[in-house]
Amino acid sequence: MHHLWRAFKLVKNQWGRRILAGIGMLGDSAGLILIPLITRDVFDSFTSGQPLAQILATLRNSALYLIAIAVIRGVLVYIEIYYQEGTGNYISHDLRKILFRRVLRLPFSFFDTKKTGDLMSILTQDVDAVRDGTGFVIMLIIVNIFTFVGVTIAMLLLHPLLTLIVFATFPILGCIAYGYSRKIGPLYQNLQQQSGRLHTTAQENISGIRVVKAFTRQKDEQEKFSSENKRFYELGLTIARLSTFAHPVMDLLGTISGWVALTAGGIFVIRGEITFGTMIAFTNFADSLIWPVRDVGWLSEMFQRAIAGAERVYQVVDAKDRLEIPDNQIVKPIEGEIAFNNVSFSYANGEEAVADFSLRIPKGSTVCLLGMTGSGKTTIANLLARFYDPTEGSITIDGIDIRNWDLSCLRSQIGFVFQDNFLFSKSLKDNITMGREVDDALIHQAVEAAQAQRFIADLPQGLETIVGERGIGLSGGERQRIAIARAILEGPPILVFDDSSASLDMRTEAFLQQALNELYQNRTVLIIAQRVSTAQNSDQIVVMDSGTIVEQGTHKELLARDGVYAELYRIQSENMSLLVEAEVNISDHPRI
Numbered sequence: 001m002h003h004l005w006r007a008f009k010l011v012k013n014q015w016g017r018r019i020l021a022g023i024g025m026l027g028d029s030a031g032l033i034l035i036p037l038i039t040r041d042v043f044d045s046f047t048s049g050q051p052l053a054q055i056l057a058t059l060r061n062s063a064l065y066l067i068a069i070a071v072i073r074g075v076l077v078y079i080e081i082y083y084q085e086g087t088g089n090y091i092s093h094d095l096r097k098i099l100f101r102r103v104l105r106l107p108f109s110f111f112d113t114k115k116t117g118d119l120m121s122i123l124t125q126d127v128d129a130v131r132d133g134t135g136f137v138i139m140l141i142i143v144n145i146f147t148f149v150g151v152t153i154a155m156l157l158l159h160p161l162l163t164l165i166v167f168a169t170f171p172i173l174g175c176i177a178y179g180y181s182r183k184i185g186p187l188y189q190n191l192q193q194q195s196g197r198l199h200t201t202a203q204e205n206i207s208g209i210r211v212v213k214a215f216t217r218q219k220d221e222q223e224k225f226s227s228e229n230k231r232f233y234e235l236g237l238t239i240a241r242l243s244t245f246a247h248p249v250m251d252l253l254g255t256i257s258g259w260v261a262l263t264a265g266g267i268f269v270i271r272g273e274i275t276f277g278t279m280i281a282f283t284n285f286a287d288s289l290i291w292p293v294r295d296v297g298w299l300s301e302m303f304q305r306a307i308a309g310a311e312r313v314y315q316v317v318d319a320k321d322r323l324e325i326p327d328n329q330i331v332k333p334i335e336g337e338i339a340f341n342n343v344s345f346s347y348a349n350g351e352e353a354v355a356d357f358s359l360r361i362p363k364g365s366t367v368c369l370l371g372m373t374g375s376g377k378t379t380i381a382n383l384l385a386r387f388y389d390p391t392e393g394s395i396t397i398d399g400i401d402i403r404n405w406d407l408s409c410l411r412s413q414i415g416f417v418f419q420d421n422f423l424f425s426k427s428l429k430d431n432i433t434m435g436r437e438v439d440d441a442l443i444h445q446a447v448e449a450a451q452a453q454r455f456i457a458d459l460p461q462g463l464e465t466i467v468g469e470r471g472i473g474l475s476g477g478e479r480q481r482i483a484i485a486r487a488i489l490e491g492p493p494i495l496v497f498d499d500s501s502a503s504l505d506m507r508t509e510a511f512l513q514q515a516l517n518e519l520y521q522n523r524t525v526l527i528i529a530q531r532v533s534t535a536q537n538s539d540q541i542v543v544m545d546s547g548t549i550v551e552q553g554t555h556k557e558l559l560a561r562d563g564v565y566a567e568l569y570r571i572q573s574e575n576m577s578l579l580v581e582a583e584v585n586i587s588d589h590p591r592i
């Protein structure tokens with residue numbers, strides 16, 4: 001409830017609209033009270049024995065009143081719906097904006113635990129539930145309360161005893177409505193969750209369609225989706241069954257209370273205690289009371305959905321930022337000296353990915369992290385980018401803890417090439433510049449250094465070619481080279497390459513190395529690799545295993561040491577000579 005109120009407060013400067021909506025609501029309810037009172041006078045004039053001319057005058061006046069009320073009520077209802085719905089939509093628009101801004105700023109640890117499908121359903125369905133809750137649901141609740149209270153007062157003023165008799169039927173109606181909402185509320189919550197599951201299954205299958213097809217998982221995935229879909233259908237059916245049962249019961253009870261008003265009213269008329277017109281007014285009042293009571297279940301359920309939605313929305317908005325951001329953040333050009341001081345780090349699952357890692361990378365030098373898969377290399381790059389903060393120890397750049405550097409200043413001065421390169425559905429140029437204002441000459445320079453000029457020249461629109469979702473139109477190696485061009489574009493003082501030559505053939509890799517060597521001058525470079533060939537020219541090679549450093553030194557030193565690196569070198573050189581042979585054979589037979 002607290003969260004829904006927080007959402008409601010988003011409309012701060014809209015009190016004028018709210019007051020207009022309130023006036024509209026009052027007018028809507030007032031109409032329901034006034035109409036039976038006017039018709040009462042008409043009926044009473046029929047039985048009053050007045051001369052015909054007077055009866056006709058009453059009829060004419062009442063007709064004019066009724067038309068005037070209908071017109072005024074129409075305008076007021078329009079204002080009420082327009083402004084209330086406006087408020088709801090304003091809130092959902094703002095909430096989506098806040099949510100998306102938050103999603104973009106959330107730390108990586110958040111995405112390790114939250115599914116994309118879940119986030120999508122929060123951004124759409126839950127926000128919609130909040131919109132309804134703060135829009136028409138709240139409006140109907142208020143109108144119903146106004147109507148209920150107003151009509152009750154009017155009835156009590158007309159005849160207290162008859163009012164009590166008519167009200168005798170309401171507790172049964174109220175109980176059924178309440179019971180219905182208790183039953184249907186959780187069902188709707190299940191439906192919301194199930195819809196999230198369906199979303200996730202569909203989304204994962206669409207994103208991973210290539211894996212699904214490659215492993216011929218279509219049948220199993222189809223079955224999984226069908227069973228989720230069936231559960232969704234069954235829940236929908238249960239809800240429909242419950243509401244189709246509840247509606248006729250409510251109608252029946254409504255008819256009964258109308259009948260009670262008519263019978264008891266009739267008796268009072270015969271006794272001469274009330275007029276015929278008052279009896280008719282009572283049956284009309286009883287009729288207009290049915291709606292607020294009937295709506296209790298439905299509205300409370302919609303309201304519960306809005307409360308649940310607001311909670312899920314604010315769970316994301318309030319998600320704790322695990323990154324510490326101190327007040328005085330340093331903004332200045334980076335020189336390029338990096339030091340890891342006894343750094344340890346565990347992901348959300350608690351297992352230590354990096355343990356007591358210490359490494360100094362002098363300004364302008366090239367260091368290569370080498371190690372088996374899962375040894376913690378990417379984790380080191382993630383920590384340097386401050387995607388996560390170390391659990392223990394510290395990382396410094398130019399002697400200053402990276403927690404004290406301004407985050408965007410830090411990230412804009414480090415060029416990252418990630419292992420998993422994501423390309424947006426935009427032109428190659430936009431993918432390289434990522435919104436940065438740079439000269440075309442600089443883009444061409446970066447493209448050339450990244451060895452991407454040849455394949456880009458072959459594309460129909462060159463740099464302006466739009467690449468599909470996840471860059472499907474490009475090969476793995478081509479995507480990697482675009483990512484390299486993106487990273488080196490502005491010549492940042494620090495460069496981090498995570499396995500960025502893994503998808504390249506040896507020739508392209510050699511060219512790339514040559515081009516990059518020039519770029520490496522005067523820059524601090526951290527290369528993450530699995531191939532010794534990528535590592536051997538580095539100033540320092542660091543071999544990692546299970547999150548720790550097992551060997552460290554230059555290529556020569558490590559070979560002399562005859563340890564893990566030397567072993568890797570031997571194995572990979574053997575493979576390499578086989579590969580070179582194969583490549584030579586292929587180039588000898590170009591048609592193969």
Ligand SMILES: Nc1ncnc2c1ncn2[C@@H]1O[C@H](COP(=O)(O)OP(=O)(O)OP(=O)(O)O)[C@@H](O)[C@H]1O
Binds near residue numbers: 378419
């Ligand atoms: N987001 C994550 N959440 C939980 N554990 C993770 C996450 N990312 C990596 N790990 C775990 O941390 C350890 C180190 O992973 P890391 O990605 O740093 O390895 P790597 O050396 O880069 O491997 P590779 O050569 O295959 O890229 C692994 O055991 C991995 O399972």
Ligand SMILES: [Mg+2]
Binds near residue numbers: 377379498
């Ligand atoms: Mg990795």
